[in-house]
Amino acid sequence: MIAAGEVGTVKNGKAARKNAGVQAAGGVLARKVTRLSEHIVEIISDSGEGAQKCGQSFGAIVAQMGLGVWTTEIIPAEIRPPARSVAGASGNRIRIGSKHISNGGNETDLVIAFNEQVLLGRVRANELKPGCTILLESMWRDDRRIATTYADAVDQLLAAGFKVVEIPMDKECRKIVSDPRKGKNMFVLGILCGLYSLDLQTARDQVVLTFGKKSAKVIESNIALLDAGYAWADANLDFKYEVPATKSTEPQIVVNGNTALALGVLASGMEICAMYPITPATSTSHYLSDAFQEVGGVVHQAEDEIAACAFAIGASYAGKCTVTVTSGPGYSLKQEAIGLAVMGEIPLVVINVQRGGPSTGQPTKTEQGDLMTAIFGSHGDAPKVVIAPGTIEECFYSVITARKIAETFNMVVVILSDANLASSQQPFKRPMFDEAWLAPPIDQSAIPAGAKPYDWDPKTGLARRFIPGQPGGMHTLTGLAHDENSHVAYDAEINQRAMRARSLKLATLQKTLKPPTVFGDRTGDLLVIGWGSTKGAIEEAVEGLRQEGKKVSSTHLTFIQPMPPGIKEILAGFKKVITIENNWSDSPVDEMIDESNRRYSALAMLLRSRYLVDVDCWSECRGTPLKPNTVRRVILEAIA
Amino acid sequence: MNELNVLNGANGASMVAPMAAPINVNDCLLQLYEEHYELEDYQKGVPRWCTGCGDNAILTAVQRLCRDEKLAPEKTVFVSGIGCSSRLPHYMNTYGFHSLHGRALPIAEGVRLARPDLKVFVNMGDGDCCSIGAAHWIHAIRYNMNMTAMLHDNNIYGLTKKQASPTSPIGLKTNTTPRGSYLEALNPLTVTLGVSNVSFVAQVVDWIPKLLYQTLSAAYHHKGFSFVRIIQRCPEWLPTHMDEYLHDPQRVLLLHHENGLEIDSELAKRYTKMEEHDPSDLNRAREIASGSDPIPVGILYRNENVPLYEEVRADTRLRTTSLVKNGLEAEFDKFTIWPEGHARATA
Numbered sequence: 004m005i006a007a008g009e010v011g012t013v014k015n016g017k018a019a020r021k022n023a024g025v026q027a028a029g030g031v032l033a034r035k036v037t038r039l040s041e042h043i044v045e046i047i048s049d050s051g052e053g054a055q056k057c058g059q060s061f062g063a064i065v066a067q068m069g070l071g072v073w074t075t076e077i078i079p080a081e082i083r084p085p086a087r088s089v090a091g092a093s094g095n096r097i098r099i100g101s102k103h104i105s106n107g108g109n110e111t112d113l114v115i116a117f118n119e120q121v122l123l124g125r126v127r128a129n130e131l132k133p134g135c136t137i138l139l140e141s142m143w144r145d146d147r148r149i150a151t152t153y154a155d156a157v158d159q160l161l162a163a164g165f166k167v168v169e170i171p172m173d174k175e176c177r178k179i180v181s182d183p184r185k186g187k188n189m190f191v192l193g194i195l196c197g198l199y200s201l202d203l204q205t206a207r208d209q210v211v212l213t214f215g216k217k218s219a220k221v222i223e224s225n226i227a228l229l230d231a232g233y234a235w236a237d238a239n240l241d242f243k244y245e246v247p248a249t250k251s252t253e254p255q256i257v258v259n260g261n262t263a264l265a266l267g268v269l270a271s272g273m274e275i276c277a278m279y280p281i282t283p284a285t286s287t288s289h290y291l292s293d294a295f296q297e298v299g300g301v302v303h304q305a306e307d308e309i310a311a312c313a314f315a316i317g318a319s320y321a322g323k324c325t326v327t328v329t330s331g332p333g334y335s336l337k338q339e340a341i342g343l344a345v346m347g348e349i350p351l352v353v354i355n356v357q358r359g360g361p362s363t364g365q366p367t368k369t370e371q372g373d374l375m376t377a378i379f380g381s382h383g384d385a386p387k388v389v390i391a392p393g394t395i396e397e398c399f400y401s402v403i404t405a406r407k408i409a410e411t412f413n414m415v416v417v418i419l420s421d422a423n424l425a426s427s428q429q430p431f432k433r434p435m436f437d438e439a440w441l442a443p444p445i446d447q448s449a450i451p452a453g454a455k456p457y458d459w460d461p462k463t464g465l466a467r468r469f470i471p472g473q474p475g476g477m478h479t480l481t482g483l484a485h486d487e488n489s490h491v492a493y494d495a496e497i498n499q500r501a502m503r504a505r506s507l508k509l510a511t512l513q514k515t516l517k518p519p520t521v522f523g524d525r526t527g528d529l530l531v532i533g534w535g536s537t538k539g540a541i542e543e544a545v546e547g548l549r550q551e552g553k554k555v556s557s558t559h560l561t562f563i564q565p566m567p568p569g570i571k572e573i574l575a576g577f578k579k580v581i582t583i584e585n586n587w588s589d590s591p592v593d594e595m596i597d598e599s600n601r602r603y604s605a606l607a608m609l610l611r612s613r614y615l616v617d618v619d620c621w622s623e624c625r626g627t628p629l630k631p632n633t634v635r636r637v638i639l640e641a642i643a
Numbered sequence: 644m645n646e647l648n649v650l651n652g653a654n655g656a657s658m659v660a661p662m663a664a665p666i667n668v669n670d671c672l673l674q675l676y677e678e679h680y681e682l683e684d685y686q687k688g689v690p691r692w693c694t695g696c697g698d699n700a701i702l703t704a705v706q707r708l709c710r711d712e713k714l715a716p717e718k719t720v721f722v723s724g725i726g727c728s729s730r731l732p733h734y735m736n737t738y739g740f741h742s743l744h745g746r747a748l749p750i751a752e753g754v755r756l757a758r759p760d761l762k763v764f765v766n767m768g769d770g771d772c773c774s775i776g777a778a779h780w781i782h783a784i785r786y787n788m789n790m791t792a793m794l795h796d797n798n799i800y801g802l803t804k805k806q807a808s809p810t811s812p813i814g815l816k817t818n819t820t821p822r823g824s825y826l827e828a829l830n831p832l833t834v835t836l837g838v839s840n841v842s843f844v845a846q847v848v849d850w851i852p853k854l855l856y857q858t859l860s861a862a863y864h865h866k867g868f869s870f871v872r873i874i875q876r877c878p879e880w881l882p883t884h885m886d887e888y889l890h891d892p893q894r895v896l897l898l899h900h901e902n903g904l905e906i907d908s909e910l911a912k913r914y915t916k917m918e919e920h921d922p923s924d925l926n927r928a929r930e931i932a933s934g935s936d937p938i939p940v941g942i943l944y945r946n947e948n949v950p951l952y953e954e955v956r957a958d959t960r961l962r963t964t965s966l967v968k969n970g971l972e973a974e975f976d977k978f979t980i981w982p983e984g985h986a987r988a989t990a
Contacts, residue, residue: 255980256978306782472717
């Protein structure tokens with residue numbers, strides 16, 4: 004029998020096998036069942052061992068059982084990092100709960116690891132909860148070259164207070180498949196299903212779905228592995244968890260942020276996506292490449308980011324609103340072309356799935372570092388709309404909104420997602436197709452005599468869109484300063500007028516927006532303001548503190564350029580305002596930092612300049628999603 | 644009227660039907676009227692190029708081409724990059740897109756993919772195409788989209804005032820190479836002919852207008868990406884650079900073939916240095932392309948059988964609301980968790 008901590012007494016490999024060895028299945032266990040309202044489990048392996056697939060399948064099974072879930076990918080920077088390396092941890096982190104789950108949560112409660120080195124990587128990253136339960140592949144005890152390292156690592160873990168349970172994954176899998184490297188993940192999935200008292204049939208159905216395109220033989224052996232893992236857990240583990248489900252009465256879909264964005268592209272009726280591969284944005288176009296086969300559309304993989312953006316602009320100019328998908332470094336390259344679209348007033352949707360920057364930065368890690376670039380990027384004054392979805396569901400709807408705005412205002416609309424949303428999965432209400440999502444066909448009738456391609460309405464800045472093919476509308480679009488006829492003009496008056504028109508469109512759009520909602524009371528001691536993917540973590544922390552009687556509220560901005568109306572009134576209701584963001588800001592307690600040199604995080608800077616309110620900020624750029632506990636700590640410090 | 648009926652009768656289907664639908668003469672006249680264009684229909688403004696600039700000749704040739712091919716101005720798009728050459732769309736009374744330095748090709752590709760009904764022309768300078776836009780140029784050849792690309796090559800940067808271009812000959816003194824250009828000139832023809840999927844390559848000089856027109860016309864009629872390098876003069880920065888070629892007809896090699904250009908007698912009298920070259924011969928095309936003195940002019944290579952990117956990627960289905968709806972619902976279904984007893988939205 005394995006009891007937590009028992010292996011701590013073991014000093015050498017042989018004894019370990021004897022003491023920590025697993026008893027034959029079928030023994031009757033005096034099992035401790037713990038009922039939980041939520042739990043975080045992590046599956047980590049070397050790259051290529053399938054922990055990712057195991058985690059995603061586990062998330063899907065959990066969601067199907069009606070539990071709230073948020074899955075987060077753990078991705079090393081390399082495709083195949085060295086095996087058994089601290090930096091090579093690859094896997095998935097699944098937060099499950101009885102209630103709706105809005106973010107990845109805090110530290111991990113239970114981790115299942117394929118070797119001790121990848122596990123140490125997670126320990127060093129401080130991602131595991133103190134005392135958390137560790138299920139660890141025990142095969143390394145038998146490997147003469149590794150046994151000592153392994154035993155030492157286990158000792159360290161025990162000394163650090165973790166509960167270690169060793170599992171002979173390799174040995175058990177060999178009973179079913181010849182190469183356990185290709186089977187461990189489903190065996191582990193079985194263990195998890197047993198451990199969390201999940202329905203085995205639901206799990207089997209999910210395995211069929213996961214390996215849907217593979218042969219019947221592959222599906223069969225994977226189901227056998229799942230069943231074996233389930234039975235093994237049942238027979239050998241003396242603990243079990245139950246997270247009661249609150250079954251949804253509505254159909255829900257479970258996708259990650261990138262797929263949600265791609266579905267949004269389909270739903271918005273856009274037909275052309277021009278892109279160049281870049282992490283972590285690319286999977287959006289992978290999904291689209293396939294899905295476009297069903298609805299008629301093209302993903303154009305251009306020769307570079309610049310070409311992708313230019314291609315999208317060309318297609319949009321010719322009458323099809325298009326989207327280009329990229330991440331920070333690609334967004335930098337697109338800047339010049341984005342400026343052209345601004346100047347030419349060509350509708351364009353640009354999706355930037357942010358990653359850690361600057362430069363190539365942290366390709367697989369999350370950050371909210373591109374807000375300023377999105378708003379002010381491209382040279383000169385280049386007004387564009389910037390929106391930031393805060394949830395997976397908002398990723399979907401933001402694309403539909405973006406296309407509508409792009410075509411109504413003939414503007415560039417930037418959608419700022421990030422690596423956190425990109426690879427996280429969360430169920431949301433299944434959208435039902437609405438014809439209004441699709442933009443109406445563009446008016447291609449002849450242009451009446453005298454009409455000008457930039458006939459800016461002096462009140463709104465808006466002008467009718469001329470597209471090639473319209474008789475009478477012939478003109479040359481240019482990135483040079485131009486007058487209403489699109490004639491190149493450097494006259495002082497014309498430039499001033501044209502600049503005003505392009506800028507005025509933001510004000511016109513702003514008048515159509517609703518004030519942001521306040522999460523909590525409209526007055527209090529502290530208002531937290533966030534944007535983008537940190538929404539779930541911030542609201543969870545605020546909700547917890549409010550339940551404890553703290554006078555804290557939060558508001559989350561989806562529209563950042565233009566900002567919605569009513570913000571000043573909201574700010575006025577609070578004694579203190581702070582933004583919490585996933586980017587850089589100077590800490591005021593640093594020795595070198597004072598009010599004259601302190602650098603504020605992006606949103607704080609914008610709010611301070613716009614509303615002349617002493618907005619404070621707290622931010623971090625650790626490459627990991629913001630944790631609710633961190634937000635909680637920051638808020639408590641701010642109101643202390 | 645009689646003639647119209649005869650024409651109608653030539654159509655097999657109407658021969659069978661005893662009462663063919665009567666033809667509305669007014670419609671025919673209207674069509675004739677609309678399809679007739681004068682040169683002025685394509686002209687806009689007064690070009691602000693220097694006197695003697697080769698761009699003027701190119702502009703005249705394309706305007707003539709548009710008229711002769713009866714291109715509806717509203718269905719014609721001239722896309723350009725940045726530089727003297729790229730001002731060309733401003734002088735065309737068609738749709739135009741004066742874009743970014745080096746980026747004309749990807750923009751034109753986007754136009755083409757979105758709207759295969761449009762005729763697309765691209766005007767680029769040597770810096771535009773062969774330097775900042777070199778990656779786009781190579782890949783435009785690969786994509787092989789149906790458009791006519793003109794490389795206005797004067798061996799010098801004009802609008803930024805005399806800097807070396809990738810096609811500047813070694814030793815050329817410019818503002819950035821005051822002691823002479825130190826690199827061998829890039830040869831746009833051999834580069835283009837070296838890319839797989841190449842479909843049409845021609846070269847011509849600005850000072851033989853008839854040949855310029857003929858070459859552009861052949862390029863326009865080619866189905867695929869047609870690349871025409873036009874060697875042109877820059878009177879401002881290199882006023883005598885081309886003189887020896889200009890004044891000596893023997894320094895130009897005329898390529899002709901029954902499958903290529905046919906040389907009219909007047910030209911043949913002056914340009915006696917000729918070679919019969921079958922444009923389907925890629926190896927010979929590459930050899931000819933390598934030569935720069937005499938300047939080979941005419942069609943070097945033509946292959947109509949290269950697949951067009953827009954056709955390879957085209958979706959012929961009508962993109963109706965129901966197509967999108969059904970496709971999207973099917974995609975949603977892949978990820979949907981249905982509560983027990985809940986009827987599925989789609990079968």
